[in-house]
Amino acid sequence: MTRPTVLMPVPMHDVVVDGCEERFELLRLWEADDPDALLEQRGADVRGLAVGGHSHIDAALFDRLPKLEVVANFGVGYDSVDVGAATERGIVVTNTPGVLDDEVADTALGLLLMTVRELGRAERYLREGRWAAEGHYPLTDLTVTGRRVGILGLGRIGEAIAQRAEAFRMTIAGYHNRTRKDSPYRYYPSLLELARDVDTLVVVVPGNASTRHLVDAEVLRALGPDGVLVNIGRGTVVDETALVEALRTRTIRAAGLDVFEDEPNVPQELIDLDNTVLLPHVGSGSEPTRRAMAQLVVDNLESWFAEGRAHTPVNA
Ligand code: NAP
Ligand code: 8YV
Secondary structure, three states: OOOOEEEEOOOOOHHHHHHHHHHOEEEEHHHOOOHHHHHHHHHHHEEEEEEOOOOOEOHHHHHOOOOOOEEEEOOOOOOOEOHHHHHHOOOEEEOOOOOOHHHHHHHHHHHHHHHHHOHHHHHHHHHOOHHHHHOOOOOOOOOOOOOEEEEEOOOHHHHHHHHHHHHOOOEEEEEEOOOOOOOOOOEOOOHHHHHHHOOEEEEOOOOOOOOOOOEOHHHHHHHOOOOEEEEOOOHHHEOHHHHHHHHHOOOOOEEEEOOOOEOOEOOHHHHHOOOEEEOOOOOOOOHHHHHHHHHHHHHHHHHHHHHOOOOOEOOO
């Protein structure tokens, strides 16, 4: 029996590459001398696509893969895949939910702690020899205990962040989603109202047209001068220009960011500010978690080709 042909446009985690090699015919587009010629010659054979978090997968590519059935995305966020165009063509798109919740929530808490207690700056102070030369690192204005946290996006990861924040003796003041959940936390139909009621806003919604620039200048003003913004969701959710201005003018106190509008390009203004903590999109970035995500990519493809159904489809 011929094995299904799977196209991989960019290199992925070894577990995906090896898992696909074992089960399918794998076309490694990035290794082709002439990727365009490979697509021309083999595009009509491709039934599956395995894609990394940030390669742009759109209608133009689908048009070159007329027998494509499934797109398996590495990452729970699938904003780089044009799901509308896939659905129109009857193509199933899958993602990797659940297996990364704890890792991403841990990173969010780490980022929050670093931002409020200036841990990165304090460590740099020691490494630069300033402790011995200048004495103790200054006291931080802010403390973690007792902060009032609002969660923009109380989904799988948002819930895991809320649990951790409570363990650190913060209060979850509420959350904003499009729809109220069965949750002990207070639901805010308005993000602006939520921002007014909290001093810490954690962003963990997906990146798409409905969330673009939800956190704008008005929301940042509402968060206020003791306000801390943590974004572990997607960079596009926050108006970065408004954020730079709010941080520069101390409209809000500080921001901890794992994601940016135009990754991997981070505005120099954010880098230059002393009230930011900036991470290079490492939310899920441990080997065990990335292996689990990678395995789910392979499992989705395998299940689709064996049984005609995927484990974690987003448009089925
Ligand atoms: P999830 O379980 O689907 O939760 C997403 C939440 O966002 C839901 O509660 C949803 O509620 C809410 N939401 C969606 N659109 C909204 C809108 N327009 N306005 C307000 N709320 C909205 O997803 P998850 O697994 O927690 O992941 C969330 C996101 O985190 C991912 O999509 C990804 O972008 C990001 N992420 C980042 C990293 C990282 O490395 N930094 C790692 C993993 C995930 P409603 O549907 O009711 O609105
Ligand atoms: C990335 C993420 O996918 O799952 C998500 O939505 O943002 C991350 O886990 C990761 O950077 C792999 O590209």
